[in-house]
Amino acid sequence: MPSTLLAIALRAIRAVVTLLLCVTIVFVALRAAGDPAEQMLPPETPPDVRAEYRAAWGLDRPIPAQYATWLTRVVEGDFGRSFSDDAPAFDVVVEALPRTLLLGGTALFLALLAGLTAGVAAALRHDTFADRALMGVAVLGYSMPVFFLGILLILLFVLHLRMLPSSGASTPLHLILPAVTLALPLTGRVARFARTATLEVMGRPFIRAARAKGLGRIAVIVRHALPNAAIPLLMFLGIEVGLALSGAVVTETIFAWPGLGRLLVKSVTLRDLPVVQAVILTVTAIIVASNLLVDVLHAFADPKVELARTLGGGR
Amino acid sequence: MIPFDLALDRRRFLAGTALAPLALSGLAAPASAAGRPTFTVAVADLPATLEPARELSNVGTRVTYSIFDTLIRRDFLGSPDGGGSKLKPHLATEWKRVSPSELIVTLRQGVKFHNGDELTADDVAYTFRNGRLWGEKPQIPAGRPYFGILAGCEVLDRYTVRFLTRVPDVLLEQRLASWCAWIVNKRAYEEMGFEAYSKRPIATGPYKVVSHAENDATVLAAFDDYFLGRPTAEKVIFKSVPELAARVAGLVAGEFDLITNVPPDQVETVGRYPDIEVRSVVLANSHVLVFDNHDPVLADKRIRRALAAAIDRQKLVDTLWLGKAVVPGSHNYPEYGDMYVEGRKLAHDPDLARSLLKEAGYKGEKIVYRTQANYYTNALEAAQVLVEMWKAVGINADLQVVESSPQMRGPGAQIYNWSNSTRLPDPLGALWIAWGPGGEVQASKVWAPESAAKFNEYGRALEAATDPAERKALFVHMLDEWEGEAPGTILYQPFEAYAVKRSIGWRPTTFYFMDLRPDNLIFPK
Numbered sequence: 139m140p141s142t143l144l145a146i147a148l149r150a151i152r153a154v155v156t157l158l159l160c161v162t163i164v165f166v167a168l169r170a171a172g173d174p175a176e177q178m179l180p181p182e183t184p185p186d187v188r189a190e191y192r193a194a195w196g197l198d199r200p201i202p203a204q205y206a207t208w209l210t211r212v213v214e215g216d217f218g219r220s221f222s223d224d225a226p227a228f229d230v231v232v233e234a235l236p237r238t239l240l241l242g243g244t245a246l247f248l249a250l251l252a253g254l255t256a257g258v259a260a261a262l263r264h265d266t267f268a269d270r271a272l273m274g275v276a277v278l279g280y281s282m283p284v285f286f287l288g289i290l291l292i293l294l295f296v297l298h299l300r301m302l303p304s305s306g307a308s309t310p311l312h313l314i315l316p317a318v319t320l321a322l323p324l325t326g327r328v329a330r331f332a333r334t335a336t337l338e339v340m341g342r343p344f345i346r347a348a349r350a351k352g353l354g355r356i357a358v359i360v361r362h363a364l365p366n367a368a369i370p371l372l373m374f375l376g377i378e379v380g381l382a383l384s385g386a387v388v389t390e391t392i393f394a395w396p397g398l399g400r401l402l403v404k405s406v407t408l409r410d411l412p413v414v415q416a417v418i419l420t421v422t423a424i425i426v427a428s429n430l431l432v433d434v435l436h437a438f439a440d441p442k443v444e445l446a447r448t449l450g451g452g453r
Numbered sequence: 454m455i456p457f458d459l460a461l462d463r464r465r466f467l468a469g470t471a472l473a474p475l476a477l478s479g480l481a482a483p484a485s486a487a488g489r490p491t492f493t494v495a496v497a498d499l500p501a502t503l504e505p506a507r508e509l510s511n512v513g514t515r516v517t518y519s520i521f522d523t524l525i526r527r528d529f530l531g532s533p534d535g536g537g538s539k540l541k542p543h544l545a546t547e548w549k550r551v552s553p554s555e556l557i558v559t560l561r562q563g564v565k566f567h568n569g570d571e572l573t574a575d576d577v578a579y580t581f582r583n584g585r586l587w588g589e590k591p592q593i594p595a596g597r598p599y600f601g602i603l604a605g606c607e608v609l610d611r612y613t614v615r616f617l618t619r620v621p622d623v624l625l626e627q628r629l630a631s632w633c634a635w636i637v638n639k640r641a642y643e644e645m646g647f648e649a650y651s652k653r654p655i656a657t658g659p660y661k662v663v664s665h666a667e668n669d670a671t672v673l674a675a676f677d678d679y680f681l682g683r684p685t686a687e688k689v690i691f692k693s694v695p696e697l698a699a700r701v702a703g704l705v706a707g708e709f710d711l712i713t714n715v716p717p718d719q720v721e722t723v724g725r726y727p728d729i730e731v732r733s734v735v736l737a738n739s740h741v742l743v744f745d746n747h748d749p750v751l752a753d754k755r756i757r758r759a760l761a762a763a764i765d766r767q768k769l770v771d772t773l774w775l776g777k778a779v780v781p782g783s784h785n786y787p788e789y790g791d792m793y794v795e796g797r798k799l800a801h802d803p804d805l806a807r808s809l810l811k812e813a814g815y816k817g818e819k820i821v822y823r824t825q826a827n828y829y830t831n832a833l834e835a836a837q838v839l840v841e842m843w844k845a846v847g848i849n850a851d852l853q854v855v856e857s858s859p860q861m862r863g864p865g866a867q868i869y870n871w872s873n874s875t876r877l878p879d880p881l882g883a884l885w886i887a888w889g890p891g892g893e894v895q896a897s898k899v900w901a902p903e904s905a906a907k908f909n910e911y912g913r914a915l916e917a918a919t920d921p922a923e924r925k926a927l928f929v930h931m932l933d934e935w936e937g938e939a940p941g942t943i944l945y946q947p948f949e950a951y952a953v954k955r956s957i958g959w960r961p962t963t964f965y966f967m968d969l970r971p972d973n974l975i976f977p978k
Contacts, residue, residue: 172856172857172858172859173857173858173859176857176858176859177858178510179509179595180509180510180874183595183598183893184597184598184886184891184892184893184896185892185893185896185897186891186896187594187595187597187598188893190594191594191595194594220501222501222502222667223501223502223651223652223667224648224651225648233666234668288696289696289698289699292698292699292702293698293702296699296702296703296706296708297702297705297706300706300707303703303708304694304699304702304703304706304708305495305692305694305696305699305700305703305708306669306670306692306694307669308670391695391696392696392698392699393696393699394669394692394693394694394695394696394699396666396668396669396693397668400668400695401668403695404498404667404668
């Protein structure tokens with residue numbers, strides 16, 4: 139299938155361009171926003187000592203030269219070393235990544251479980267009190283800022299009920315509060331989307347056909363409505379992965395969850411450029427990959443759609 | 454029918470991937486050790502490494518102070534304010550001046566490192582070797598402001614070393630009790646290499662390193678062979694908890710024993726819990742303003758002096774710092790001991806400010822104060838008050854909030870904020886480091902060379918002087934010059950607040966060093 143191959147090639151080029159744009163923007167923004175030698179060393183550090191650190195980090199060279207060197211190294215798989223502890227930047231990221239995947243994965247799972255149930259239930263009880271109540275809660279869920287919700291949960295479950303630990307990742311119990319915090323806004327969005335998708339499918343002729351051939355209510359929903367509603371939901375989830383990762387930046391900071399989000403906040407504060415760039419590159423790669431995966435799954439799930447088309451190649 | 458099967462598979466797949474890491478993470482609940490308790494400290498941030506000379510920030514020294522020892526101990530807690538500067542024997546039992554630039558130090562015998570090695574003169578000479586903290590290209594350039602003065606550290610015998618300085622240095626004993634003077638284990642440092650040692654150092658302190666993850670926690674365990682006696686906690690955990698609300702909730706819920714960085718506006722709220730006490734300390738640090746001499750208006754020292762005279766510092770302390778910060782008597786602090794100049798004050802004198810402005814022919818040119826919003830605690834609030842205080846004497850002051858330090862000091866800068874730490878209890882360890890010719894203010898000519906000339910003359914004389922009376926007289930001249938030329942002025946010494954379980958005996962020091970040695974960490978019986 140040459141068109142598929144072409145599509146995959148085009149998509150790969152697009153992904154590389156996206157990555158390049160991302161890291162270039164980050165490079166420019168961070169270079170413009172402050173000097174690591176100012177952020178990392180005590181205020182009275184003599185200028186000659188600061189200059190020595192700048193030279194050691196390669197920051198005394200012209201910006202275009204720094205950019206060129208950095209890009210060449212990245213292509214070779216070398217992300218440079220963290221300014222703060224001299225560890226390879228990519229290793230620092232790889233160490234934090236599993237925790238973010240655990241948190242994001244759990245939140246996504248919770249959001250799917252609760253959001254799909256609520257969304258489908260609301261659609262099936264369309265225009266009833268239950269529908270409005272469920273959607274009301276969903277709106278509340280996704281409009282509540284994560285930093286506010288997180289602190290509210292800490293006050294309730296840590297301070298008043300003393301049931302759960304607040305910070306860190308040392309036991310499975312530590313996962314509960316951050317995962318719920320991250321999941322709640324996602325749940326709200328999944329519920330709203332699942333409701334719309336289900337409602338749309340329920341009005342389609344094949345549902346009427348299924349009913350007409352005598353299938354029961356449950357069988358119609360499980361065998362005909364849900365699989366079809368799943369397709370738009372799949373596309374939606376591709377975007378949600380990115381949102382879950384960006385939500386992790388705030389959630390991880392509130393709950394001291396030692397993942398990528400915290401690493402990003404800390405390294406931006408310190409202007410630890412190699413680490414920031416490695417984090418951004420990794421997150422961008424995850425989002426690009428998840429969108430690609432969704433496109434492939436879409437083509438696989440929907441017989442009407444060809445892979446070449448979902449990937450954005452010509453037909 | 455493909456979509457149907459696929460949908461189910463996808464769900465199974467998604468559920469499976471989400472649950473797998475959960476199953477893998479295992480059940481690793483921390484077991485509390487019988488006997489001695491675990492002491493958990495929630496900090497806002499952890500250092501990148503544990504190499505003490507690499508990590509001179511507040512977050513670094515707070516942790517490394519329990520892992521490392523110095524030859525001489527500065528007795529911070531010998532003074533009620535936590536800022537004592539008397540020196541006590543520590544890893545060294547005695548030290549003797551042979552000449553103004555030569556000191557012989559005798560080591561305590563039988564002191565053990567965490568790896569079982571005995572502390573010897575070789576370890577000390579290795580710590581202070583040419584190429585680590587000083588010399589042509591030091592491994593740790595940040596060590597140079599403290600030990601750049603060294604000319605050598607020689608082993609005389611197994612328990613004796615000789616320190617030599619390039620020029621006479623009255624502060625050498627204080628240097629050996631302070632920043633960058635933490636003794637490392639030669640064998641471990643060489644075998645592990647710089648990077649590995651930085652992550653898991655071996656030293657002589659009361660606690661040894663179990664693990665260190667900058668984003669999560671630093672775990673230390675009691676070192677029972679510690680030369681000052683058995684540590685009182687079985688384990689010390691410094692846990693990184695950036696969010697204040699989470700630190701407070703964790704402390705109240707009993708998850709933590711002590712939390713750091715309680716901001717002034719939260720002191721009362723946190724202190725209201727019956728079993729929690731807020732313990733604060735005025736830091737050996739001053740928030741200061743810098744008046745940039747490049748600016749045509751501020752080039753006139755009368756305008757700079759007027760800016761300084763218009764500030765009601767005590768009002769800032771009372772309103773923004775609950776009265777707990779301190780207005781020092783100029784760049785002059787009690788921990789200097791005999792060098793402290795009693796009775797000096799930073800006057801609030803609006804009339805003087807007005808007359809200086811008039812004398813200088815000030816015509817209402819705009820003077821902008823630049824600050825970052827969150828770099829220094831209360832910086833923005835103080836800036837807003839300051840602008841009003843300046844307006845009250847007729848200065849056309851304005852406030853500009855910027856993002857970064859280079860923007861603050863960039864072209865067009867007039868006034869910006871900064872801080873000065875008292876690194877060593879002497880003018881040479883504070884005023885001279887920050888405002889002397891080696892500091893950034895003079896290097897960037899923010900303080901114009903002709904204006905700083907006399908100050909530099911007195912400062913250089915102070916570096917060479919050894920007679921106490923002569924030193925003090927030179928210091929008074931330096932202060933007169935600094936206030937008269939007014940390249941900047943002091944606002945106040947901020948305080949740092951910790952909240953701790955009331956039943957735990959622990960006192961803070963005026964540095965961020967957290968002393969958890971057996972005599973300063975006492976648990977209820």
